[in-house]
Amino acid sequence: MDIADFYDTFFEEAEELLADMEQLLLELDVDDPDSEQLNAIFRAAHSIKGGAGTFGFSVLQKTTHILENLLDYARKGELTLRADLVDTFLEAKDIMHEQLDAYRSEEEPDQEAFERICQTLQQIALDEIGASLDAPATPAAQPKATPAASSDTEDAAQSGGNHLVVALLNVNDKDRTLLVEELEQLGDVLAQSGDEKRYEVTLKSSDSADDIEAVMCFIIEPDQIEINAIASVAAEPGAVDAASPEQEAPEAAAAPAPKAPASQPTAEASPAKAAAKEKPKKAAAESSSIRVSVDKVDQIINLVGELIITQSMLDQTVSDLEDQSVGNSSLQNGMSLLQRNARDLQESVMSIRMIPMEFVFSRFPRVVRDTAGKLNKEIELITEGKSTELDKSLVERITDPLTHLVRNSLDHGVEMPDVREAIGKPRVGKLTLSARHQGGNILIEVRDDGAGMDRDRLLAKARENGLNVSDTMSDDDVFQLIFAPGFSTANEVTDVSGRGVGMDVVKRNIQSMGGRVEIQSKLGEGTNTRIVLPLTLAILDGMSIKVGGETFILPLSTVLESLQPSKDDMYAMAGDDVVIKVRDEYLPVIAIHEVLDVENAITDPTKSIAVIVQGEGRRYAMLVDELIGQQQVVVKNLEDNYRKVPGISSATILGDGSVALILDISGLHRLSRLKKEAGKKVVNNQNFSFYKEAETS
Template sequence: MDIADFFDTFFEEAEELLADMEQHLLELDIDNPDGEQLNAIFRAAHSIKGGAGTFGFSVLQKTTHIFENLLDHARKGELTLRADLVDTFLETKDIMHEQLDAYRNEEAPDQEAYERICQTLQQIALEEIGQTLEAPAAPPAPLFKTEEPSASSASEHQLVVALLNVSEKDRTLLVEELEQLGEIQTQSGDDKRYEVILNGDSSADDIEAVMCFIIEPEQIEIKVTDRAQTAVPVSAAPTVSTPPAAPVAAEPAAKPQPPVESERKEAAAKPKKAAAESSSIRVSVDKVDQIINLVGELIITQSMLDQTVSDLEDQSVGNSSLQNGMSLLQRNARDLQEAVMSIRMIPMEFVFSRFPRVVRDTAGKLGKEIELVTEGKSTELDKSLVERITDPLTHLVRNSLDHGIEMPDKREALGKPRTGKLTLSARHQGGNILIEVRDDGAGMDRERLLAKARENGLNVSDTMTDEEVYQLIFAPGFSTAEAVTDVSGRGVGMDVVKRNIQGMGGRVEIQSKLGEGTNTRIVLPLTLAILDGMSIKVGGETFILPLSTVLESLQPTKNDMYAMAGDDVVLKVRDEYLPVIAIHEVLDVENAITDPTRSIAVIVQGEGRRYAMLVDELIGQQQVVVKNLEDNYRKVPGISAATILGDGSVALILDITGLHRLSRVKKEAGKIINNQHYSFYKEAEPS
């Protein structure tokens, strides 16, 4: 067996432990620390240290060992916590994460960072508790080597390792591992309790860390015994008068017993998670994606069969058994689709859990006092979107902290609490997820934004709506910061935010009130694999409009349409003038209806603006399987993706903002020539 087989498991579990450690550190009440939280932080470091030592990751093991010893003094009340100490602990966690990534990438960890953090921790120990924390001389030998343990190592100490309620298959594997950690003297027992007496220099901590990769902590009992007090025959044993040598990774002398026992008793008093964990498996995302793609193909095939059955019904060839079978297939296919899609859905807690650290660090740099509130952490989103939404959210959070929330003294002068409030929330809204970043800060100054936009050479006017003015912050290079700092001021970031969110099929909306705060809303589809769409007909072509962008549809009249300067045409809808996009003109569709009064105007929204799209016919609402057009063909302006309809034909999924941009480009190039039906538009511009 190769030790590398367990690397991925260790890396994943260590990542989770580091995330838990950071969360507990951020939640610590410095004035009155919770003992359970301190114990949890210590246990996380303890587990990582044991695994790192087992796999020969010496730098990570040594760093964690010193950190663990310091945490041990903190949980015993021998080290008084302060904000600067917690900051150092968080920095240590970051360096441990960097070391973990280095080992994952088969690279050497940063030696300079390792020496610096170890020196810092040693200095804290010396100044706060008057002790020097010794790092282990070397990690235990990696597992699964073929070399036999030496006589000197076998004479260190003796351990009784009891395996409780472990199957024979797992027990065999565990005994093989124990053979690599020392010399087995005897082994006996059954499935309920199987005892192995082991001679060697491995510590109880290291053995527990190895065992926990296969079984749960409560299935292990480890006792360290003095070989002079046992009657078990041991080969190459020292004389009775020779004291046992200390383990290489020894705990501080103040500990009366190995921490494994005390931690086990402590854990026994808590609710067990073993049952839930053992009922889950780790599956590669690639395998899940493959299943989702196959289910998508199955849905398309089912739609084709459904279309065929409908055609047979139109020809008056009835077959009740066929119809019933198709209905059952449709239900089962939809249930299968929803079940498979749910595998990729993970709670927003995975995203929100990163922001307490971001808020703490950024607020510290800015000298502000911030309270972070999260709502809707259990709201689920597709894993691919969760991974891609983190960076845009980070930019929005930092923007709120820097530009939105005022300095404590200024807030106090305005009659506000010194501590600003930043809220992250998530909730489902129809077939979408709505994520909000809200602050109770200064809000956006409309006039200041317009002045800055003019200064940057942007085409703006005083007649712009508030929503259009607020969207200016997403323009490339736009920034209202008075000075460039390491937080903001360079005018980069917000344009990337908008571009990334649009790339996920979403949109960004901003609501703000001067002096009261700003609310930035992100609307995203729940998944990129399935889309709720509105099927429309233009000429002989069928297109799909994302349902999340559709607001309403209506029949235009001559009196509601106006000709603007140039070739622009607008439609008046309840005192709002919307740009008109004739799809047949933009996409060069033949045999389409050219008279707007005979078309249907679908009111859609994109990039915070509303448009009136002229179509020939509304077919209906349906779920479609999204196919990436760039992977299978190339990028097409005005088109975001494609799908396969029930009759086997390909339908293009329209990109609202892309169509508007394409329309503007074609008009500027003179490629869209006004037809004679434009003559009836009112020539006067709307007031």
């Protein structure tokens, strides 16, 4: 086995350690630093250094080693922390991340950045504590020695290495061979013996026990490793130097075959050995998860989708048998059980790809800190709904647009501290990131308590840019002007914004995910930018409806109720608009057969069924011919397989093998308005030609 087989594991775990390091640094109170936080930051750097050394990533190893030594001074109280020092630590973390990406791409890291950060950290050590970071490792980095053997271990370290017994527990032959080869790279293997249950390697190494354990944990679990320091041993395998009576205790604890049972340490057992016996309990929870490729998860999701389709087909077959009075209770019971199991399986599999918004929000304390620092503003970041879950594909694609919106709020929204104070606001501005599920959508908001948007200024800027605007435009339409290409209201160009690029890209990216951006703003009080994303998961609960000879699917999460319209409740408005009164609320009416040109449909509204649905925060009444029922459907991307169709979000395959289109509520309303304004049909029956072709094929 090649050590390169473990590269991906190292890269993923190092990414997590760097993220943890950044979060801890951002939370650190420089005036009263928490010792546990400092220790955690040090341990993160220490683990990365050990792994980088094992895999031969020398630049990353050296960078982390220098940072680790400086962090060690900080956690021991010898280095007084300041905000500018934390900024330097964060810069070092960024460079380590770039080095990690370079190694992942099989490239050499930026040598100039490496030399610059090393020089900066060295200078801090000289200026603040009068020490060089190239000095020998600090005591904290020494191996885990038992009290009785500590003096011998220090002598061994000074003579060129520490003598350790590395025990591998429940490791198979293949992994053990690889691990022994790695130990040979870390020092001299003096002896080895044992079996798969417990295999002990006596090692002389200049690396500490912590470093060795950090390296091994990239290959096996922590509960499979025990490392104990012993007195120096002879070069010949199995030969141990004579030890004084007080040294016999640690040697006995490290012996290959102790007489006492592993679960009951003898009185001679060292504190380190006893502590090691408690380790598996903690490690058991750590090893309760596995890393799985996203491609494998996607493959399982696709297979579950096909299973749901097959189950629907079987349901249809059983239903036909019942219509023919061919009863079979065992078949019906089996189908009911299959339906329940298929639904449980679908929910379990879909949850695998779900990631909490905390994964996204955790990146923004750094973004807010850095941006506010450049702008000389004081900002408090508030996050809400961190437990709200998103599909992994959405998380990866929403991060960049969200970052731009945050930076835009900080630059254009929140005022300078002195300005805020002068108008009676707190000097510290508030920026809130929130996420929640709303119906069938995921709603993400970026809210600030800043100056808000000036409608007149936006219109004036739009006219300067040659955009076709009017004073009668609604506020929503005026606020949407900021998404026009090249549009910017900044007085000057800064490192943060002002070039008129970015917001149009934000809108395009969100629209490419099937979502939209809405803006609510009040002058002097702040702005709320809302990102509304549809649930783009592979399976959804739907309501089957009939219009003419066509079957459509309404996302069940958008359906509120259904009713039979009466003539007295229908009102004609200007511009051919029709509304229906439902409990003192007037709702726009959307006749699906008119919008999508469906033939042979019921045209008399009083003979249709009005399905009350909600989309984009508004309610509509959709006229359909018939309600078929509720069912789970597998979502098939329409744009990938055909092209984008107005008013249609995607498609699915029904139990009888036919294709049904999944309706986009808000899209249908916009399409209906466009057709009425244009006075002609903008969609023709060609939109359904592929539908018929798909059915026949």
